[in-house]
Amino acid sequence: MRKVNIGLIGCGNVGAGVVKWVQKNSDLIEARCNMQLEIAKIAVKNVQKDRGLSIDQSIFTADASTLVNAPDIDIVVELIGGIDEAKPLVISALKQGKPVVTANKSLLAFHGAELFKLAEDNNSDIYYEASVAGGISIIKYLKEGLVGNHINLIYGILNGTCNYILTRMAQNGEKFDDVLKEAQKLGFAEADPGLDIDGHDTAHKTCILASLAYGEWFEVDSIYVEGIRNLELQDIHNASEAGYTIKLLGIIKLNSGRVQMRAHPVLVPSTSLIAKVDNEFNAVWVNGDIVGDAMLYGRGAGQDPTTSAVVADIIDVALNIKCNSANRVAAFQPHKSYSKVLPMPEISSRYYLRLSLEDKPSVLANIARILGDANISIASVVQKESDSNKLPVILITHTAKEADINSAIEKIEDLSVVHGNPIILRIEDI
């Protein structure tokens, strides 16, 4: 039976998972693939550290580049994350025609185009299922399952930490800060949570999915990003009363040949399937021109789901080695059918606006007039009672242009009867 030697770079949470599961499920993997996967070398910073793995200590090395260059290493699995250290190692492997499996979404979001070109030029593979919603195989689904489809839109719940926080806020009425602190205590959220809660992780993943869908490796900077840090309980509550649930979504849509890409909190109908995706789960809703609507749901991060994706990628690569079919499915096939990005001011959406207004006659009429002058029609208004002189008013609009909303909001903010900053959230009618 053909043996395939794996060189792991990094043996943290996911690396340890890969070692554990490749060993534990080796009989099944051999039976299914007629190949034997062997963890041959593991590069780590601290060679002495006990990682609780039943693997020979001599397999560990501190020298990642020797691992990459070793002739008996068939596949390089990069699991250190970040860019500075990972990038040269991945480049070195690809230049040797050595296939790479990685879970590194930032590396791909920022340098994907360069790495894919290298893989192609050297007839090598780079697989990265674990970089986006690992457990659900969305990358394979887009690249292979939907290969014949033009993609009309993608909605993704791509960050488990944010979805966990939003679920707790909505279901238990807990405040953002309190849930975040608890999530950090439980290890669900990073000590420095900015990458997650400010939406950047979602944006990186959105960038990868949009690029795959539209055949252009988009710049991360072309994605509009808003996080959930400033979300208030009252807006989650108001949304719920109006029949909506707030989710942090990666949104990718085709608009007359141009691609809109954004990552921000959105009100989605509470009856929609994606609104029911709770806690740390990920989901990706896709509409393809042939397949219609589809949704994939599962865990996107954490040791085991990520390991599941990495192991699947390792086997895909190993099959290419066995069949001498490297690059059978290109890591990324640029086709630039749609390379133009729709600027954010030009998107259309429905909007949720929460204003704090002075309790005076014709205040609401003034607001309505400003919106009307900007071609924004109002779908519903709820004016809440209040003990103070500040009345919270919730407006839900029909579809309007982002630019029109922005200019209307500027005018509204200038009114002396408007207190503080208006809260603006977008609505998607999934």
Added chain:
Amino acid sequence: MRKVNIGLIGCGNVGAGVVKWVQKNSDLIEARCNMQLEIAKIAVKNVQKDRGLSIDQSIFTADASTLVNAPDIDIVVELIGGIDEAKPLVISALKQGKPVVTANKSLLAFHGAELFKLAEDNNSDIYYEASVAGGISIIKYLKEGLVGNHINLIYGILNGTCNYILTRMAQNGEKFDDVLKEAQKLGFAEADPGLDIDGHDTAHKTCILASLAYGEWFEVDSIYVEGIRNLELQDIHNASEAGYTIKLLGIIKLNSGRVQMRAHPVLVPSTSLIAKVDNEFNAVWVNGDIVGDAMLYGRGAGQDPTTSAVVADIIDVALNIKCNSANRVAAFQPHKSYSKVLPMPEISSRYYLRLSLEDKPSVLANIARILGDANISIASVVQKESDSNKLPVILITHTAKEADINSAIEKIEDLSVVHGNPIILRIEDI
């Protein structure tokens, strides 16, 4: 650019979809795969019939076996369904080492093992994504995405017609017969709906998924089947009051090394994601030992979703032709890690029982005693008021053995105070 010639057998609903979409999306497919797909020949019964396709009439032939044997046909796509005509054509193609794409679930459920062996022996491919829940790529997900996972369980909503009927009954309070008649009028249900509503279509698909999960091509007959024909509105209503939704599920579970496979209506918690899968949509819930829970959702039948899967398979096969990598992923890899089927009497489940009891003292006590004697404990009882002397009583049990329930029910039926046949439905706590 490499051109791949496709020979279609059958040009009904799906065949016409394949022609239409391969033509319409040809630029995209070429850009993504660096290959040109050409519909080179189509075998049909009636060559003269106008199918509304923009394709040269000379492409049609009445002679399917000449199509299969033609040296310039690279891929045979079998879309006639049924077994008698399809099987010899598929066999002939595979014997020539010619790859086959098929959507034919009955052919595979009954003769899969033989066809897969032929494909392997002749270094050919047989792809069949469209045979089960086409739009969602569940076969690719099981075979490739979850290749490293032991599968603990699968729940599948696999028949769109049944799910449509159940949704209408639950949401609109319409009776089974009425919804079926309307579905037939709208073309959602066949004139002879038995294959769908009696659960056989679900069983065939369950057979395919179980076989892929457990590496043994199971006999269709080893699957327990019950349809939805006798489902009454009052049970859907009672289930709903107790917090459950009734779905027709294919259920596949691993029980201490033995596989249980069944297709029947089930009460699932209304809060579960699978309970929200409405109308003609399909969904497959999977639990793998590495990945944990995941669910794939989308359309499983109909022209376009099936076409999406057939086109993906054609491209997978075409890539194998291009890379000379036939059988890279085996059509089916027998590994027989789990070849033993758990007989139905040995399964455990929770149960919903509806009895019609005479309004006399200690009747319920007698029922409870019979259940208690059979080791079945009752989780809840609802006795409804009634104008007649027949009291409807709904019992929900804790987990019990199917054999114990059956013997208890026999005793209950023998009681003179019990009218008609008790209604028994199983419950899954997803």
